[in-house]
Amino acid sequence: MQYAAVTGIGQTQYKAxxxxxxxxxxxxxxxxxxxxxxxxxxxxxxxxxxxxxxxxFEGVIMPEIYLADALGCDxxxxxxxxxxxSVGGSTALVAAxxxxxxxxxxVLTVTFEKQSESNAMWALSNPQxxxxxxxxxAGGYFAPIMREYIRRSGAPRDTGIKVAVKDRLHxxxxxxxxxQMPDISMQEVEDSPMLWxxxxxxxxxxxSDGACxxxxxxxxxxxxxxxxxxxxxxxxxxxxxTMYAGRDEVNPQAGRDCVADxxxxxxxxxxxxQLDCAEVYVPFSWYEPMWLENLGFAEEGEGWRLTMxxxxxxxxxxxxxxxxxxxxxxxxxxxASGMIRFAEAARQVRGDAGEHQVDGARTALxxxxxxxxxxxxxxxxxxxxx
Amino acid sequence: xxxxxVVSFAQSDCRRDAGACNEVELIMPVIEQALQEVGLRNSxxxxxxxxxxxxxxxxxxxxxxxxxxxxxxxxPIKESHVEMDAAWALYESMLKITMGQAExxxxxxxxxxxxxxLPTVLSQQLDPYYLAPLWVDSVSLAALQAxxxxxxxxxxxxxxxxxxxxxxxxxxxxxPHAQLAGDVSVEELLAEAEWVAPLxxxxxxxISDGASAMVIATVExxxxxxxxxxxxxxxxxRMESHNIGARDLARSASTELAAxxxxxxxxxxxxxxxxxxxxHQEIILSRALGLDDSTEINPSGGVLAGNLMxxxxxxxxxxxxxxxxxxxxxxxxxxxxxxxxxxxxLVAVLEAA
Amino acid sequence: xxxxxxxxxxxxxxxxxxxxxxTAGQATTRFLQQVRQGKLVGQRRPECDCGNVYVPAxxxxxxxxxxxxxxxxxxxxxxxxxxxxxxxxIPNNPIQPPYIVANLVPDGANxxxxxxxxxxxxxxxxxxQRVEAVWKxxxxxxxxxxxxxxxxxxxxxxxxxxxxxxxxxxxWEGEA
Numbered sequence: 001m002q003y004a005a006v007t008g009i010g011q012t013q014y015k016a017x018x019x020x021x022x023x024x025x026x027x028x029x030x031x032x033x034x035x036x037x038x039x040x041x042x043x044x045x046x047x048x049x050x051x052x053x054x055x056x057f058e059g060v061i062m063p064e065i066y067l068a069d070a071l072g073c074d075x076x077x078x079x080x081x082x083x084x085x086s087v088g089g090s091t092a093l094v095a096a097x098x099x100x101x102x103x104x105x106x107v108l109t110v111t112f113e114k115q116s117e118s119n120a121m122w123a124l125s126n127p128q129x130x131x132x133x134x135x136x137x138a139g140g141y142f143a144p145i146m147r148e149y150i151r152r153s154g155a156p157r158d159t160g161i162k163v164a165v166k167d168r169l170h171x172x173x174x175x176x177x178x179x180q181m182p183d184i185s186m187q188e189v190e191d192s193p194m195l196w197x198x199x200x201x202x203x204x205x206x207x208s209d210g211a212c213x214x215x216x217x218x219x220x221x222x223x224x225x226x227x228x229x230x231x232x233x234x235x236x237x238x239x240x241x242t243m244y245a246g247r248d249e250v251n252p253q254a255g256r257d258c259v260a261d262x263x264x265x266x267x268x269x270x271x272x273x274q275l276d277c278a279e280v281y282v283p284f285s286w287y288e289p290m291w292l293e294n295l296g297f298a299e300e301g302e303g304w305r306l307t308m309x310x311x312x313x314x315x316x317x318x319x320x321x322x323x324x325x326x327x328x329x330x331x332x333x334x335x336a337s338g339m340i341r342f343a344e345a346a347r348q349v350r351g352d353a354g355e356h357q358v359d360g361a362r363t364a365l366x367x368x369x370x371x372x373x374x375x376x377x378x379x380x381x382x383x384x385x386x
Numbered sequence: 387x388x389x390x391x392v393v394s395f396a397q398s399d400c401r402r403d404a405g406a407c408n409e410v411e412l413i414m415p416v417i418e419q420a421l422q423e424v425g426l427r428n429s430x431x432x433x434x435x436x437x438x439x440x441x442x443x444x445x446x447x448x449x450x451x452x453x454x455x456x457x458x459x460x461x462p463i464k465e466s467h468v469e470m471d472a473a474w475a476l477y478e479s480m481l482k483i484t485m486g487q488a489e490x491x492x493x494x495x496x497x498x499x500x501x502x503x504l505p506t507v508l509s510q511q512l513d514p515y516y517l518a519p520l521w522v523d524s525v526s527l528a529a530l531q532a533x534x535x536x537x538x539x540x541x542x543x544x545x546x547x548x549x550x551x552x553x554x555x556x557x558x559x560x561x562p563h564a565q566l567a568g569d570v571s572v573e574e575l576l577a578e579a580e581w582v583a584p585l586x587x588x589x590x591x592x593i594s595d596g597a598s599a600m601v602i603a604t605v606e607x608x609x610x611x612x613x614x615x616x617x618x619x620x621x622x623x624r625m626e627s628h629n630i631g632a633r634d635l636a637r638s639a640s641t642e643l644a645a646x647x648x649x650x651x652x653x654x655x656x657x658x659x660x661x662x663x664x665x666h667q668e669i670i671l672s673r674a675l676g677l678d679d680s681t682e683i684n685p686s687g688g689v690l691a692g693n694l695m696x697x698x699x700x701x702x703x704x705x706x707x708x709x710x711x712x713x714x715x716x717x718x719x720x721x722x723x724x725x726x727x728x729x730x731x732l733v734a735v736l737e738a739a
Numbered sequence: 740x741x742x743x744x745x746x747x748x749x750x751x752x753x754x755x756x757x758x759x760x761x762t763a764g765q766a767t768t769r770f771l772q773q774v775r776q777g778k779l780v781g782q783r784r785p786e787c788d789c790g791n792v793y794v795p796a797x798x799x800x801x802x803x804x805x806x807x808x809x810x811x812x813x814x815x816x817x818x819x820x821x822x823x824x825x826x827x828x829i830p831n832n833p834i835q836p837p838y839i840v841a842n843l844v845p846d847g848a849n850x851x852x853x854x855x856x857x858x859x860x861x862x863x864x865x866x867x868q869r870v871e872a873v874w875k876x877x878x879x880x881x882x883x884x885x886x887x888x889x890x891x892x893x894x895x896x897x898x899x900x901x902x903x904x905x906x907x908x909x910x911w912e913g914e915a
Binding site: 019059140143144147194195241243245246 | 837841866
C-alpha cells in the first residue's frame with residue numbers, strides 16, 4: 001500500500017440554511033477552501049470523490065452529474081459514494097484508496113448536505129404503503145436502543161445531558177458551528193422538550209447545510225503544501241444487516257470489528273492512551289457512552305463513567321477529549337458529518353484546530369456510522385508516517 | 387491499477403416489470419449464481435463487497451440498505467456502495483484490491499425502474515435550479531443529441547436503424563436474458579413513426595428490472611480457484627461538463643480520453659460491449675473508442691435489448707469477460723455511461739490471461 | 740436589465756412530483772396476505788442453521804443472505820424488547836403524544852418490529868413487558884400492518900432479558 005496524507009482541509013460555515021449559496025456554491029466553497037489550504041489549484045487535482053446521504057435530501061438524483069462543473073471535473077474521474085450516514089467517512093476512505101492504490105497522486109474529496117433544500121425528516125421516513133407511519137424518524141429508531149443501553153449499563157440518567165452540554169461547550173470554541181451555545185447548562189438541557197424519551201431536544205443533533213472537503217496526496221506530494229501532512233495510518237469499513245436475530249444493536253459487532261481493524265493497522269492496542277483525541281459520530285447524546293465502549297475506550301457497561309468523570313471533556317482537562325469541534329451535536333449536514341469528523345481529527349493532528357485544539361495532539365481517530373447503526377467507517381491519522 | 391481477474395458474472399433476465407420481486411429478491415439469485423460459479427458461499431468468502439444502485443428508481447431512500455440482507459453479512463463484512471452504475475462499484479473494488487486491502491471482491495448492481503416513470507425520474511438528475519424545473523426528460527435530451535448528428539450529416543436515420551436491427555438480431559442469437567430480440571429489417575424500423583423526433587421508439591432502450599453480479603480477484607487468487615478468467619488490463623473513467631450547450635454532443639470527448647488512458651488502442655478489439663441507451667449513441671461511442679468493422683459491437687444486443695439501469699455498465703464488462711472466459715476471443719472492450727447525453731463514461735479493456 | 744437588480748434571490752420553489760407504483764415483493768406479499776386475514780405470520784429458511792424467524796419477512800434470512808421459504812405461525816402476544824415515548828404528533832392520526840413506539844418480538848419470532856403501544860400507563864411500560872395485539876374490526880382489514888391498531892399490556896409475568904427474542908409460540912407462561 002502507498003502512503004497517503006491529508007494535505008488540505010476545507011469546510012464551510014454550517015447553518016440551518018445557507019441561503020447565500022446554491023448546492024453547487026456550497027460544495028465549491030468547501031473545495032476551494034481545501035485547495036487554498038493545500039496551496040493548490042483545480043489543475044493540481046487528478047480525480048474527485050464526492051459523497052452525500054440519500055439524494056432525496058435535496059431532490060437531486062446522482063448530484064455528481066450536476067456538480068461536475070462546480071468541482072472542476074470536466075475531463076476527470078469522478079466517483080459518488082453513498083453509504084448512508086457513514087458516507088462522509090467512507091467517501092474519505094474511498095478517496096484515500098485512489099492514492100493508496102498508487103493509481104492517483106493527488107485527489108480531492110468533498111461531501112455535503114443542503115438539508116434546507118428539502119425535508120430531511122420526510123426523506124428519511126417517507127410514508128411507504130403496507131407499514132404503519134409512526135413519524136418516529138431517526139430519533140424514534142435510536143431511542144429504544146439508547147434505553148436498552150441505560151438498562152444494561154445502569155448509567156445515571158443525566159449522562160446524556162452531560163454529553164449535550166460538553167459538546168456544545170466544545171462547539172462554542174469552533175466558529176464554523178451551526179449551534180453556538182456558550183452559556184448552555186445542564187438545567188437548560190433537562191428543561192428542553194422531550195422528543196423521543198430518553199432523548200430531549202437539546203440532546204439531538206441539528207439539521208444543517210454545509211460541506212467539507214479534503215485533499216489527499218501521495219508520499220511524493222505530501223510535503224508540497226504550506227501545511228504539514230497528516231498521514232493516514234489506518235482506515236476501515238464494516239457493514240451488517242439492519243435486522244437479524246441476535247443482533248446486538250447497543251454494541252454492534254460491525255463497529256467493534258471496524259475499530260479493531262483500524263487500530264491494528266495503526267498499531268494501537270490502548271486507544272485511550274495512544275490516541276490524543278477522537279472525533280466520533282454522536283448525533284444523540286447517549287451515543288457517546290455507547291461508542292466509548294464500542295470503540296474500546298472503556299469496558300462494556302463503563303463508558304458513561306468516562307463521560308461523567310470528564311475524561312472526554314476539553315474544558316475539564318480530560319485525558320481523551322471527544323468531539324473537541326463540537327461534533328454532530330453542533331453541526332449536522334448529514335452527508336458531510338462523517339467527513340467533518342475525519343477532517344477535524346486531521347486538524348487536531350496538524351495542530352491548527354484553533355480554540356478547540358488539544359495540546360500536542362499527534363494521533364487521532366475519526367469515526368462515522370450510518371443506517372441502523374450498521375455501516376461504519378473509521379480512520380486513524382497521525383503526524384508520523386509510520 | 388493492478389491486473390484484476392474477472393472470475394464470474396451473472397445477470398438476471400431483463401423484465402419490463404419484476405413487480406413480484408423486491409430488491410433483495412432481485413439480487414439474491416444473481417449473487418448466488420456468481421458466487422457458486424467459483425464455489426463460494428456468500429460474501430463471507432470474499433474480502434470486499436461493493437454495489438451500485440439509485441434510490442430514485444424505486445422511489446425509496448436507502449434502497450441499497452436492503453441489499454445487505456442478500457449478502458449473508460453476519461459476521462460483518464467490508465462493504466461499500468456507490469450511487470452510480472455498478473461498473474463504478476467495480477472500479478472502487480479494483481482500487482481496494484490494488485492497494486492490497488483485498489484479494490477478491492463481490493460486485494453487484496440492481497435496478498427496479500418499473501415503479502416509476504424512468505425518463506421523467508431522470509429529469510431530476512439535471513441542474514436543480516435551471517433544468518430540472520423544466521422536466522426535460524432523458525429521451526428528449528438524447529433526441530436533441532441525435533438531431534445534432536443528423537443535421538451535421540455525421541449519421542443517417544438508416545445508420546440508427548441498422549444499430550437497432552443488429553441489436554435485436556444479436557439478442558435473439560446470443561442473449562437469453564434480453565427483453566427485446568428478433569429479426570427486424572432497417573426498412574421495417576424506418577417505416578415506424580417518430581416518437582420523440584428524430585428518435586423512434588426503437589431507437590431508445592427499453593426500461594427493465596433486474597440485477598447483475600460479478601466476482602473479481604487478483605490474478606493469483608483467480609488461478610488458485612482453477613477456473614477460466616478474464617483480466618482487466620486497463621480501466622478509466624472521465625466526467626464531462628453538465629452544461630450540454632458547452633459540449634460537442636456529436637462526439638464523446640470523455641470516452642476518447644478514457645479509451646486512451648485505458649489503452650484501448652494497444653491491441654485488436656475483437657468485441658466491444660457499449661452502454662448506448664440510444665441507437666445514435668452507439669455510433670458516437672464506437673467512434674470515440676476508435677473501433678472499426680473488425681470489432682463486433684454489442685453481440686449481446688447491448689442495452690437496446692434490455693437496460694438494467696445501475697447494473698447495465700457492470701453487465702457490459704461481464705459480457706466481454708464471458709466471451710474471454712469461454713475462449714471465444716482474446717481481447718475486448720467494455721463501456722459504461724451515466725448522465726444525460728453520455729456525460730460520464732467508463733472504459734475497460736479485458737484480455738485473456 | 741434595470742439598474743436595480745432587485746433583492747438577492749435565496750430560494751426558488753420547484754416542487755418535485757414523481758409517481759411510483761410501489762410493490763411489496765414476494766415475501767412481504769405472503770406476509771400481507773396473512774395480515775389481511777388477521778394473522779401474524781413469520782418466515783424462515785428451514786435449511787439455515789440459525790433457524791431465525793423473521794417478521795415482517797423482507798425476503799431473506801438477513802444473517803445468511805438466502806431466501807426465507809417457510810411460513811411460521813406467530814401469536815398475537817409479544818414482548819417489549821425496548822421502546823421510546825414519542826412527543827411528536829403523527830400527521831392524520833388520532834393518537835396524541837406522548838405515545839409509545841416499541842420494538843416488539845411476537846411469540847414464535849426472533850426479530851422485533853416497530854409498532855404502537857396504547858391502553859397503558861406510559862410511565863410503567865418497561866423492557867420485558869408482555870403485550871398483545873389489538874386488531875381493527877375485521878371489516879377494516881387491508882393489506883397493511885396497521886390492521887393492528889396497537890399493542891396493549893397483558894397481565895403476565897415479565898420475560899427475563901436473556902429470553903427476549905426466544906419466546907416460543909406457546910408463550911411465556913406456557914414454558915415456565
